[in-house]
Amino acid sequence: MSTTGASGTPAPGPGTGTPTLLARAVDVSAVYGGGDRDFTAVDRVTLELGEGEILGLAGESGCGKTTLGNSLAMIANPPLYVVEGTLEIDGERIDLTTLRGDADLKRQRPYRGGVVSMLPQGAMNAISPTLRVRNLVHDVMRAHDRSVTRDEALDRARDRLTMLEMPVRVLDSYPHQLSGGMKQRVITVVSTLLNPRLLIADEPTSALDVSSQRMLVEMLLAMVEQRIMSGVVFVTHDLPVLSQVSDKLAIMNAGTIVETGPTEQLVHDPQHPYTRKLLSSVLDPTQETRARGRDRRTRSTPAGGDL
Numbered sequence: 595m596s597t598t599g600a601s602g603t604p605a606p607g608p609g610t611g612t613p614t615l616l617a618r619a620v621d622v623s624a625v626y627g628g629g630d631r632d633f634t635a636v637d638r639v640t641l642e643l644g645e646g647e648i649l650g651l652a653g654e655s656g657c658g659k660t661t662l663g664n665s666l667a668m669i670a671n672p673p674l675y676v677v678e679g680t681l682e683i684d685g686e687r688i689d690l691t692t693l694r695g696d697a698d699l700k701r702q703r704p705y706r707g708g709v710v711s712m713l714p715q716g717a718m719n720a721i722s723p724t725l726r727v728r729n730l731v732h733d734v735m736r737a738h739d740r741s742v743t744r745d746e747a748l749d750r751a752r753d754r755l756t757m758l759e760m761p762v763r764v765l766d767s768y769p770h771q772l773s774g775g776m777k778q779r780v781i782t783v784v785s786t787l788l789n790p791r792l793l794i795a796d797e798p799t800s801a802l803d804v805s806s807q808r809m810l811v812e813m814l815l816a817m818v819e820q821r822i823m824s825g826v827v828f829v830t831h832d833l834p835v836l837s838q839v840s841d842k843l844a845i846m847n848a849g850t851i852v853e854t855g856p857t858e859q860l861v862h863d864p865q866h867p868y869t870r871k872l873l874s875s876v877l878d879p880t881q882e883t884r885a886r887g888r889d890r891r892t893r894s895t896p897a898g899g900d901l
């Protein structure tokens with residue numbers, strides 16, 4: 595494990611040189627179905643995350659990343675059932691298994707948003723077009739604490755935006771008035787207003803252009819540094835983005851984690867054949883472009899010419 599995160603946030607445990615443990619998911623299994631035709635999408639996954647760390651979860655489409663994220667964030671809804679697994683966070687062990695019914699919802703609600711917050715895939719498109727950001731802020735906070743007033747919610751949002759050097763006027767905007775990148779940053783701020791210990795961000799950058807990706811990544815790093823949240827599970831199949839932002843990587847294939855390790859080590863010295871395959875499938879545009887340029891130059895060399 596790294597001692598200094600990509601986030602620049604050293605959080606060593608006393609005298610160990612390794613970060614203090616923030617969260618540990620143990621033996622998490624999740625199935626779709628609930629009947630005779632159960633499909634195991636997550637199969638006994640165990641993961642660890644230190645204080646101040648960003649853990650990148652990578653793997654091909656359909657390998658189970660979103661399902662694992664939903665399971666950890668306690669937002670598994672039928673036909674998805676978490677059949678096994680616990681999440682240890684802040685010394686507390688939370689049973690992640692989906693018991694069905696209201697009692698279960700009541701048990702999980704205090705953790706959702708407050709302890710673990712999920713920033714779902716496509717969240718920015720899910721904001722109601724008729725809702726100003728200020729109303730969204732109030733709705734989100736009230737969903738967790740019914741006593742929160744509109745003013746309190748707005749004060750918190752204003753402080754947070756200022757802290758992250760974002761314009762406070764976005765609170766008055768409707769979603770369509772914001773660019774894709776700004777919308778994604780706003781939804782990230784809103785989903786962390788309750789200072790979750792752990793944020794699970796599912797493909798937060800995939801719909802963004804390169805400069806918006808950079809801004810979002812920088813904002814996430816700043817949020818960890820300022821301890822708005824203490825750790826992030828960053829889910830994506832975009833390995834280049836992950837290798838820049840993550841302290842550690844976990845590689846997922848067909849519902850299982852095949853390899854985990856510090857980002858540097860895993861990228862430069864992958865041990866598992868699947869990790870090697872995944873890394874080798876990432877295009878390196880610089881090399882490609884160079885190769886194409888070489889080909890073109892060779893083709894355009896005049897016959898018999900000597901360059």
Ligand SMILES: Nc1ncnc2c1ncn2[C@@H]1O[C@H](COP(=O)(O)OP(=O)(O)OP(=O)(O)O)[C@@H](O)[C@H]1O
Nearest residue numbers: 626633635654655656657658659660661662673831
């Ligand atoms: N509602 C559902 N019912 C049945 N199977 C599902 C359902 N949702 C997902 N699955 C299956 O579960 C497996 C894992 O899906 P999941 O969405 O978690 O993968 P992923 O790695 O997040 O993919 P992507 O990168 O494309 O988002 C896939 O085989 C998928 O087809």
